[in-house]
Every structure is written in structure tokens, then in C-alpha cells.
Amino acid sequence: MTAMERGYEEQSESAGSKQELEQIEIELLLNGVHRLYGYDFRNYALPSLKRRIWHHVHAENVPSISALQEKVLHDRACFERFVYSLSIPVTEMFRDPGLFLTFRQKVIPLLRTYPYIRIWHAGCSTGEEVYSMAILLHEEGLYDKARIYATDMNARSLQQAKEGVYEISKMKQYTKNYMEAGGTRAFSEYYTAKYNSVILQPYLRKNIIFAEHNLATDTSFNEFNVIFCRNVMIYFNDELRDHVHGLFHESLSRFGVLVLGSKESIHFTRFSDSYEPLDRVEKIYRKNQ
Structure with missing residues (x-):
């Protein structure tokens, strides 16, 4: 073996050792968080989880995952x-307007047949999608007989969702989304501007229940006609994704509706x-059994 070949081999072994050490540190961190605080991130998809952990290592100004x-x-x-x-919340009001337009056209007629409507927004983040649903139901004359359960594991995001206060700079995009989603009024009717923020109208919150819920560890808590998730x-591994689908299946009423993200599917x-x-x-x- 030449000196160059030995050098490559040593570098490869060193890289392998670093990766193994990193994996051990991540497992110890996640096990500790689960045992002490009850939050379970152990079945999150590793590539995105690793990136976020290292981002937080730098944000906390510590030298390693072990120090974190x-x-x-x-x-x-x-x-x-x-x-x-x-x-980290990534959301906006009437995000993917085509979805909300299709919901108006294909799901609202089904909901009109129910005496009472329960909707669960799982992983609601800072609440923009929840309020979008409240507006849609209000315009369709269904909000008074609906109850929206908005849950997330992130207490800080939930607090912002409860307050219903958002940056005024986002209203131009939100208004565009609203119109493309089949909105029937002036979007400005739904908020009051104050300095650099807007406050959503209080009546939009009256039938919303905000609560902490962890999809990885918590169980079903009601029966729903619609579940938004x-x-x-996309941040879960196959095992956790299958677990959450089981939770949703248990929580949906017969003929209940499940709405997933653009990169997600019920298949497989x-x-x-x-x-x-x-x-x-x-x-x-739509659940058929």
C-alpha cells in the first residue's frame, strides 16, 4: 500500500468515526429529551433533523451536540x-389556494349534510391555516355549527395562533391567496390594521380550541369529520408516519375527510x-371504512 493509499484509508476511517460519534450524540440527545420532557423526536427523518440540530448548536453557541x-x-x-x-413554522393564510378552492367545491357540500362539524388541524403552527378555514366556513354559512381543534407541540407557535396577530407586510400575499381560493369578500374585512401588524377579527376565534398535542406521543382525543395535516x-420517518396515519384513521368518523400536504400521500x-x-x-x- 502506498503512502497516498494509506492517507485515503485513514481519512475514510476518520470520517466514519466522526459520523458514528455524531449519530451517538444525536441518539443520546433525543433519548434525554424524551425521558426528561416527554417529547419524542427519535423517529423524525434523520437528514432534516440533523441539519436543525446543528443549526441549534450554533445558535446556542456551544461546541458540540453533547454540549447542547x-x-x-x-x-x-x-x-x-x-x-x-x-x-420551525412554515405557513401562510390560504397556502396553496387551489386546495382551499377544491375544499369549497368538493368537501363543503358534504359538510352541509352534518348537524355538527368537527375539524382537527394537526400541527397547526402559528394558526394561519386554521383561520383560513374559519373564514371559509364563515363564508359558506357553516361556522356556527363547526368546532375547530387546532393543535401543535410548539407552545410558542400556539400562543401566536391564539393571539391572531400577524405582520401587515404579509397581507398582500394573503389577499392574493384568498382571492385564488374562491374568497367572496374583501379580505381586509377579516382584520384590523395596527402599526406594523394586523389583528384578525375576534369572531373568527370563537369556535376554535387551541391545545398542545404531540403526534408522536399523544393519542386520539375526539372523532372528527375533517382532519388537516x-x-x-414529511419530517417523519416511515415508522412515525405509519403511527400518525393510524392515529388519524382512528380519529376520523366514517366518511370523514383527510387532507394532506402536496408532498404527502395515503398510498404505501x-x-x-x-x-x-x-x-x-x-x-x-375520504374514509370509506
């Missing part, structure tokens, strides 16, 4: 920042035969 573990386990405030960093399970899960597509493009499925 020590800080997270001994400092509740650090733990809360860590949870927030692993569930969009662009949440053990529940695929339990649903029929209402719209394949917008990932809207």
Missing part, C-alpha cells in the same frame, strides 16, 4: 428554544385501502 444535550437537559428555556427550532409528516401506508380520493391532485381523501 447538557444545556437542554439543565435549562428549561434552552429546551423550549430547542423544540421551537425543530418545529399538511406538510408535517397500511391504511391506503381505507380511503378513496376526493381529489388526487390536492391530496384530499
